[in-house]
Amino acid sequence: MSDDKLPIRTENFPEWYNQVILRTEMADYAPVRGCMVVRPYGWALWENIQQALDRRFKATGHVNAAFPLFIPMSFLEKEKEHVEGFSPELAIVTIGGGQKLEEPLVVRPTSETIIGYMYSKWIQSHRDLPVLINQWGNVVRWELRTRLFLRTLEFYWQEGHTAHATAKEAEEETLRMLDTYADFAINDAAVPVVPGRKSNAEKFAGAVRSYTIEAMMGDTKALQAGTSHFLGQNFAKAFDIKFSDWNNELQYVWTTSWGLSTRFVGAIIMTHGDDQGLVLPPKLAPIQVVIVPIYKSDEDKSRVMPVVEAITKELVDFRVKVDAREEVTPGFKFNDWEMRGVPLRIEIGPKDVDKGTVVFARRDMLGRAGKSFVSMDQLAAQVAEMLKTIQASLFDRALAFRQANTFDPQNYDDLMQITEKGWALSWWCGDAACEAKVKEDTKASTRCIPLEQPGGAGKCIVCGKPATEKVFFAKAY
Amino acid sequence: MSDDKLPIRTENFPEWYNQVILRTEMADYAPVRGCMVVRPYGWALWENIQQALDRRFKATGHVNAAFPLFIPMSFLEKEKEHVEGFSPELAIVTIGGGQKLEEPLVVRPTSETIIGYMYSKWIQSHRDLPVLINQWGNVVRWELRTRLFLRTLEFYWQEGHTAHATAKEAEEETLRMLDTYADFAINDAAVPVVPGRKSNAEKFAGAVRSYTIEAMMGDTKALQAGTSHFLGQNFAKAFDIKFSDWNNELQYVWTTSWGLSTRFVGAIIMTHGDDQGLVLPPKLAPIQVVIVPIYKSDEDKSRVMPVVEAITKELVDFRVKVDAREEVTPGFKFNDWEMRGVPLRIEIGPKDVDKGTVVFARRDMLGRAGKSFVSMDQLAAQVAEMLKTIQASLFDRALAFRQANTFDPQNYDDLMQITEKGWALSWWCGDAACEAKVKEDTKASTRCIPLEQPGGAGKCIVCGKPATEKVFFAKAY
Numbered sequence: 001m002s003d004d005k006l007p008i009r010t011e012n013f014p015e016w017y018n019q020v021i022l023r024t025e026m027a028d029y030a031p032v033r034g035c036m037v038v039r040p041y042g043w044a045l046w047e048n049i050q051q052a053l054d055r056r057f058k059a060t061g062h063v064n065a066a067f068p069l070f071i072p073m074s075f076l077e078k079e080k081e082h083v084e085g086f087s088p089e090l091a092i093v094t095i096g097g098g099q100k101l102e103e104p105l106v107v108r109p110t111s112e113t114i115i116g117y118m119y120s121k122w123i124q125s126h127r128d129l130p131v132l133i134n135q136w137g138n139v140v141r142w143e144l145r146t147r148l149f150l151r152t153l154e155f156y157w158q159e160g161h162t163a164h165a166t167a168k169e170a171e172e173e174t175l176r177m178l179d180t181y182a183d184f185a186i187n188d189a190a191v192p193v194v195p196g197r198k199s200n201a202e203k204f205a206g207a208v209r210s211y212t213i214e215a216m217m218g219d220t221k222a223l224q225a226g227t228s229h230f231l232g233q234n235f236a237k238a239f240d241i242k243f244s245d246w247n248n249e250l251q252y253v254w255t256t257s258w259g260l261s262t263r264f265v266g267a268i269i270m271t272h273g274d275d276q277g278l279v280l281p282p283k284l285a286p287i288q289v290v291i292v293p294i295y296k297s298d299e300d301k302s303r304v305m306p307v308v309e310a311i312t313k314e315l316v317d318f319r320v321k322v323d324a325r326e327e328v329t330p331g332f333k334f335n336d337w338e339m340r341g342v343p344l345r346i347e348i349g350p351k352d353v354d355k356g357t358v359v360f361a362r363r364d365m366l367g368r369a370g371k372s373f374v375s376m377d378q379l380a381a382q383v384a385e386m387l388k389t390i391q392a393s394l395f396d397r398a399l400a401f402r403q404a405n406t407f408d409p410q411n412y413d414d415l416m417q418i419t420e421k422g423w424a425l426s427w428w429c430g431d432a433a434c435e436a437k438v439k440e441d442t443k444a445s446t447r448c449i450p451l452e453q454p455g456g457a458g459k460c461i462v463c464g465k466p467a468t469e470k471v472f473f474a475k476a477y
Numbered sequence: 478m479s480d481d482k483l484p485i486r487t488e489n490f491p492e493w494y495n496q497v498i499l500r501t502e503m504a505d506y507a508p509v510r511g512c513m514v515v516r517p518y519g520w521a522l523w524e525n526i527q528q529a530l531d532r533r534f535k536a537t538g539h540v541n542a543a544f545p546l547f548i549p550m551s552f553l554e555k556e557k558e559h560v561e562g563f564s565p566e567l568a569i570v571t572i573g574g575g576q577k578l579e580e581p582l583v584v585r586p587t588s589e590t591i592i593g594y595m596y597s598k599w600i601q602s603h604r605d606l607p608v609l610i611n612q613w614g615n616v617v618r619w620e621l622r623t624r625l626f627l628r629t630l631e632f633y634w635q636e637g638h639t640a641h642a643t644a645k646e647a648e649e650e651t652l653r654m655l656d657t658y659a660d661f662a663i664n665d666a667a668v669p670v671v672p673g674r675k676s677n678a679e680k681f682a683g684a685v686r687s688y689t690i691e692a693m694m695g696d697t698k699a700l701q702a703g704t705s706h707f708l709g710q711n712f713a714k715a716f717d718i719k720f721s722d723w724n725n726e727l728q729y730v731w732t733t734s735w736g737l738s739t740r741f742v743g744a745i746i747m748t749h750g751d752d753q754g755l756v757l758p759p760k761l762a763p764i765q766v767v768i769v770p771i772y773k774s775d776e777d778k779s780r781v782m783p784v785v786e787a788i789t790k791e792l793v794d795f796r797v798k799v800d801a802r803e804e805v806t807p808g809f810k811f812n813d814w815e816m817r818g819v820p821l822r823i824e825i826g827p828k829d830v831d832k833g834t835v836v837f838a839r840r841d842m843l844g845r846a847g848k849s850f851v852s853m854d855q856l857a858a859q860v861a862e863m864l865k866t867i868q869a870s871l872f873d874r875a876l877a878f879r880q881a882n883t884f885d886p887q888n889y890d891d892l893m894q895i896t897e898k899g900w901a902l903s904w905w906c907g908d909a910a911c912e913a914k915v916k917e918d919t920k921a922s923t924r925c926i927p928l929e930q931p932g933g934a935g936k937c938i939v940c941g942k943p944a945t946e947k948v949f950f951a952k953a954y
Contacts, residue, residue, distance in 0.1 A: 030545045040540035063517035068507045092572040097619035142574035154546050
């Protein structure tokens with residue numbers, strides 16, 4: 001709420017990001033290293049994300065449940081890759097009720113193991129399949145370098161865990177949920193994402209194949225915004241999850257897991273934000289419309305406020321805030337709500353009352369270009385239309401930005417230059433050594449092998465050997 | 478899903494309770510001592526409870542946020558009563574990322590301390606007040622004797638934490654939220670509750686005054702179903718939460734906290750359940766209506782199923798399940814859904830199709846008495862009406878049960894007998910020694926001093942000294 005200007009986004013993106021979050025009261029640093037407090041404005045955005053996803057999960061037959069926060073250490077050790085991947089990041093409870101515990105308990109970093117254990121109890125027959133369960137909750141990973149929303153010790157997410165009778169069904173589920181994430185990102189968050197497959201080096205610890213949606217942030221770095229994993233029978237074998245099939249023979253199930261976290265709040269901030277602060281997509285914005293009454297005299301006030309009240313009633317289907325503060329000026333309010341990213345501002349003063357109009361001011365087009373005079377007739381329909389327009393414009397802008405910053409390197413030097421300032425979409429032979437060399441030389445990692453491929457073949461950008469797939473190389477959060 | 482009968486409720490209430498939960502797949506035991514897995518059917522009920530409460534919280538100006546799971550041990554020690562109350566129950570993280578932590582982290586048993594710390598940063602002026610924040614999340618208390626939903630190491634709840642400029646406002650908030658809980662319990666859960674004040678011995682560790690809603694379970698034991706605490710300036714002083722008042726003078730804020738947990742799921746089960754299993758209140762039931770098609774031949778099936786489909790479409794505003802399983806009989810389905818407590822069953826067979834009727838079978842009145850033939854005309858309105866009737870009947874039955882098992886003891890012997898099999902509403906002088914003697918002699922505790930008092934005065938049921946308030950004595954969960 002300070003009058004100090006925000007850091008300029010293009011000059012110091014990381015500091016701009018932190019200041020936007022702190023000043024808009026999205027989140028704050030917690031007194032425990034690496035943890036955050038999600039403040040009401042940030043949590044309201046997350047709740048809208050939750051609803052948008054939960055609706056999609058339920059429409060595709062999933063149900064929610066809750067599994068324990070604590071996992072016996074021995075569970076993690078049952079899947080070799082899994083424990084290797086997660087053991088450096090664990091928070092461990094060693095004391096309970098004043099006593100040292102016989103077996104330490106891990107605060108869940110993810111729940112494949114404990115859910116696998118329960119599935120082995122619940123699943124007996126092919127009639128019990130598929131199991132399509134999702135969980136909303138918190139997990140803990142002991143990260144060393146943390147950033148609000150992007151990487152915190154504790155974060156909030158959903159993790160889906162499904163079990164199927166066949167590999168085919170499980171693979172279909174894995175891709176269905178990837179598609180669900182992409183649909184949410186594109187249509188609700190206005191964040192253009194590339195759905196693709198992770199390389200072996202980048203996949204989830206314990207998965208056969210991992211898929212991701214990757215998004216380009218405002219500084220051209222990539223952000224992994226949601227992942228979906230085909231786990232094969234790895235966890236089924238580790239936890240002995242078997243079912244009797246149609247021939248009455250015992251088989252291991254095939255499982256998947258998929259997750260999207262509060263990191264996505266960071267993705268929204270870094271995709272759409274500008275030098276004035278947040279720019280929130282209308283479908284997810286905690287406040288879609290802010291109404292600012294404008295008056296100087298008590299007489300004007302007595303004419304303006306009843307109209308504000310009437311308008312508010314008409315806009316009951318939207319998330320509306322009336323800013324009736326007396327201690328600050330309209331100009332202060334304009335800046336304040338622009339910083340907070342409210343998509344549409346409606347200004348109404350005595351002249352508007354006379355003319356039966358209001359002013360619309362779009363957050364995505366500041367200044368005169370974004371202002372229009374609108375008749376009060378059919379106001380709800382006009383607001384709906386304007387929010388739709390803003391939603392589409394945010395998506396188009398973000399997509400154009402990604403396209404403008406995605407390049408096709410002609411040689412390795414080119415790749416090294418491109419990954420300094422954008423994404424490179426290159427032929428890659430699939431060899432981990434080539435991938436490692438790029439990371440070593442440029443700090444850029446393979447982000448994903450996009451599902452949509454150009455077809456044909458080319459030469460690996462690193463070693464020159466034949467390649468049949470293109471991959472995105474980019475620096476990433 | 479076993480055909481074995483449930484234990485008989487009146488013969489072995491605790492075993493009946495456990496078996497109902499396990500067999501209806503509301504919850505299961507977790508592989509960590511004292512923890513539970515809330516399965517999809519149980520979680521769907523909790524989600525409905527969450528929505529019913531969250532709507533009320535938001536309507537009274539509250540917003541949601543998320544505070545960290547981990548609290549530095551030193552924070553708890555800042556409020557003397559608080560740490561004394563909670564320290565025997567703590568789970569403590571001593572290792573993070575492979576390193577021993579310098580300061581151990583407590584897994585939150587409740588969040589007054591860490592929220593108090595954040596409020597001291599956020600609150601500066603009277604303009605920042607009131608702060609009305611709620612959090613939905615999980616907490617951990619290292620309990621020795623655990624029961625599914627009623628007392629588990631980890632449980633799910635909401636905890637509201639508010640800060641106010643004056644004691645009066647904070648006390649009003651405390652009672653407003655108590656009233657909110659009572660309104661939810663009575664109107665949505667059909668659980669009659671007594672709102673009242675806790676004795677000093679029973680109050681929350683760190684509170685000035687605690688309030689509770691107390692409910693009578695089917696075995697006449699009491700259950701504390703939600704609590705609201707006036708914390709005075711205890712936490713404000715411990716965490717230095719100050720604001721500059723209207724005269725620009727620094728003052729400590731006044732705080733409240735209030736919580737309702739997954740324990741309430743246990744309250745619903747134990748209030749309404751019967752020998753057949755669960756009986757769920759229509760407003761919260763995950764499935765409000767189950768439709769069971771009845772046919773023997775393929776020809777009948779081809780006549781019945783289109784009507785089932787049409788009815789399902791008509792009932793789109795309700796939570797409806799069509800049980801079209803082929804491998805079990807309608808009789809099996811009737812028992813199954815009765816066990817799961819679905820309020821209303823609609824049966825439809827070929828004769829019904831001919832007559833344009835369906836059968837309604839009420840879960841709260843089993844057998845012929847609960848069945849009625851209903852015309853398919855205006856079916857949605859009839860379903861709405863029937864669900865309303867069932868909702869009211871559940872409440873009336875539970876209230877009548879409580880009234881029938883609440884007594885006015887004439888002397889101490891009488892009190893001892895009554896607390897064996899019900900609640901005693903008695904005059905009490907307020908002395909902790911009298912309360913302790915009753916607990917020692919009968920295992921009954923003071924449940925609450927009801928807000929609604931008869932007025933006048935009497936003699937303490939224990940010591941005979943003058944008393945101005947009546948209290949409920951009862952054994953409790």
